[in-house]
Amino acid sequence: MTSYEILCLLSALSLVISLISSRLHRWQETITITALALLLSLLILAAGKIFGVSVYSSLVTDLEQLDFKALLLNGMLGFLLFAGALQIKLQVLKKQRWEIFILAFVGTLISTAVIGGVLYWVSGFLGLPLQLSYCLLFGALISPTDPIAVLAIIKQLGAPEDIATQVEGESLFNDGIGLVIFVAISQVAFSTEPLTITGIASLFLQEAVGGVIYGVILAAGLHFMLGFSEDKTQYLLMTLLLPTAGYVVADMIGVSGPLAMVTAGIIAGNLSIPKLLKMNECITLESFWGLIESFFNSLLFLLLGLLLLLIDFDAELWWFMLLSVPIVLLGRSLSVYLPYLVFRQVKHYNSFAEKILVWGGLRGGLALAMAMSLPTGVMLVTGSNIDLRELLMVMTYAVVVFSILVQGTTIPRLIDKSNAEDKG
Numbered sequence: 556m557t558s559y560e561i562l563c564l565l566s567a568l569s570l571v572i573s574l575i576s577s578r579l580h581r582w583q584e585t586i587t588i589t590a591l592a593l594l595l596s597l598l599i600l601a602a603g604k605i606f607g608v609s610v611y612s613s614l615v616t617d618l619e620q621l622d623f624k625a626l627l628l629n630g631m632l633g634f635l636l637f638a639g640a641l642q643i644k645l646q647v648l649k650k651q652r653w654e655i656f657i658l659a660f661v662g663t664l665i666s667t668a669v670i671g672g673v674l675y676w677v678s679g680f681l682g683l684p685l686q687l688s689y690c691l692l693f694g695a696l697i698s699p700t701d702p703i704a705v706l707a708i709i710k711q712l713g714a715p716e717d718i719a720t721q722v723e724g725e726s727l728f729n730d731g732i733g734l735v736i737f738v739a740i741s742q743v744a745f746s747t748e749p750l751t752i753t754g755i756a757s758l759f760l761q762e763a764v765g766g767v768i769y770g771v772i773l774a775a776g777l778h779f780m781l782g783f784s785e786d787k788t789q790y791l792l793m794t795l796l797l798p799t800a801g802y803v804v805a806d807m808i809g810v811s812g813p814l815a816m817v818t819a820g821i822i823a824g825n826l827s828i829p830k831l832l833k834m835n836e837c838i839t840l841e842s843f844w845g846l847i848e849s850f851f852n853s854l855l856f857l858l859l860g861l862l863l864l865l866i867d868f869d870a871e872l873w874w875f876m877l878l879s880v881p882i883v884l885l886g887r888s889l890s891v892y893l894p895y896l897v898f899r900q901v902k903h904y905n906s907f908a909e910k911i912l913v914w915g916g917l918r919g920g921l922a923l924a925m926a927m928s929l930p931t932g933v934m935l936v937t938g939s940n941i942d943l944r945e946l947l948m949v950m951t952y953a954v955v956v957f958s959i960l961v962q963g964t965t966i967p968r969l970i971d972k973s974n975a976e977d978k979g
Contacts (some may be wrong), residue, residue: 556617556620558620558621558622561617561618561620561621562621562626563853565571565621565857565861566857567858567973568857569588569651569720569850569853569854569856570853572587572588572591572592572853573588573853575587575591575657576588576591576791583963583964584852584853585852585853585856585959585963586817586959586960586963586964588856588857589856589857589859589956589959589960590860590960591860592856592857592858592859592860592861593860593863593956594860595699595860595861595924596860596861596863596864596940597863599714599864600863600864604748610627616863618862618864618865619682619865620675621858623858623862623865623920623923623924623927624889624927624928625833626858626936627855627920627921627923627924628805628921628924628928629802629803629849631854631855632799632802632812632813632816633798633799633801633802633812633813633816634798634847634848634851635786635848635851635852635855636727636813636816636817636820637794637796637797637798637816637817637819637820637844638820638845638847638848639723639725639727639817639820639848640816640817640818640819640820640824641821641823641824641828641841641844642824642841643672643720643723643724643727643820643821643822643824643825643846644971645821645824645825647720648720648724648821649717650717650720651717651720651721651724651966652679652907653896654656654721655720655721655724655725655726655728655896656769657897657898658721658725658729658890658894658912659724659725659728659729659732660729660732661894662700662725662729662890662891662894663699663729663732663733663736663890664887665889665890666694666698666737666886666887666889666890667691667694667695667733667736667886668691668694669691669694669697669885669886669889669890670690670693670694670697670698670882670883670885670886670890671687671690671691671692671694671695671884672688672690673885673886674693674694674879674882675687675690676969677875677882678690678875678877681874682877682948683871683875683941684745686808688740688744688845689744689943689947691740692737692740692744692929692947692948693950693951694886695733695736695737695740695846696733696737696922696925696926696947696951697731697883697918697922697950697951697954698729698733698887698890699726699728699729699730699734699916699921699922700722700725700729700916700918701726701730701917701918701919701920701921701922705723705726705915705916705917710905714911714915714970714973714974715970715973715974717904717905717908717976718904718907718908718911718912718973721908721912722912722915722916724917725912727817728814728817730809730813730921731762731763731766731813731814731817734762734811735758735759735762735811736924737925737962738758738762738973739754739758739759740755741929742754745930745933750887760770761809761810762809762810762811762814763811763814764809765808765809765810766812766814766815766817766818767811767814767816769808770814770815770816770817770818770819770822771818771819771822773797773801773815773818773955774818774819774820774822774823774826774827777793777794777796777797777819777823777827778822778823778826778827778831780793781793781827781828781831781832782831786928790832790836790840791839791840791843794823794840794844797816797819797820797823798816799938801815801816801819801974802815802816814850820878824927828840834913854895855920856917856919856959858920859919859920859923859955859956859959862952863952864949866949866952867945867949868949869941869945869949872941872946872949872950873940875946875949875950876949876950876952876953877953879950879953879954880953880954880957881953882916883954884913887913887916888913891909891912891913892909893914894910895908895955905973905976905977906973906976907969907972907973907976908972908973910969911966911969911970911973913963914962914966914969915966916958916962917958917959917962917963918951918954918955918958918959919955919958919959920955922951922954922955923948923951923952923955926944926947926948926951927944927948929944929947931944931945
């Protein structure tokens, strides 16, 4: 099958699972889709063992042909980030700007260092010592909370506004920071050319700062088009230009497309659309982007479950897979609790704020896409069959599944308690 045919069939399957999910009110929709997709993957694996590998091999080939990394990073991500950013209220964001900045930037650095350091020690203890750069690489790709997973789950649970804004704002911005750190460490780990402090600073300015500036330019362009056009029926198409052509150009000029989409979405959703469109047009636009967000979310979480078919769970990697979850939770906890030691000196927060931020720091397709971008053939031990990409994929997948199925299903209890405290 062609990639287009595979995508069409997966889209239809995601719709069917979404319909089933709508009848299962116990869990949030994206969690149900992931769980059902995982169950489907397990059934396919079992059928392959019992009845032969022909069907299983065919499905794996089709999924590999789809190229999940490219589909997410160069396709769905721009749409989902822009759609999520359109809903962010600038006035609320301003009140939490310092918390969001520190959590997204300093918190990501803390988490990367803690996860990398602990993994370095654990790998030596398990008898398979990893290079520190490889450990930090895992820390960089798994530290950013996934904006797609977070926005799909957290915003529907009714968390207190301040906490929800921090969780959503951090997740929207820290993926760009994490990606810059990931690229920098990748160059250290795999490049033959030494990476200097100047080089890292230049990379950060180009990717992160450049992405924000480019996002402002995109938003200004959209504002001009909305104001200039006399045919207001084209406003939906105008907004589509940003996550399509705008995202492609970001990649071409070497700036962060995700940060550009977030910046453009926040500006457009707060300064352009409410002022230049009528109320009914704003409602139509909101429904339009809500539909796009719902479709891509369903497809993405279906793919997350089906990716189980592509991962080789080598017996030698089981300990790494099991320990990856507590290691990541430790890094996440320190990256939240340490900044909050400062935050609480100047402002009052709900007593459940740190717990919700830690437990609500979900991981998703973005981390897996970064893991998939790693080169193959980097053997951890000379003469062994343990590949670095395979190891980090297994660990990343374990963390993603745990965060969605366990953290995603249990965080409503924390949110209920925090809401009860605010009301009390």
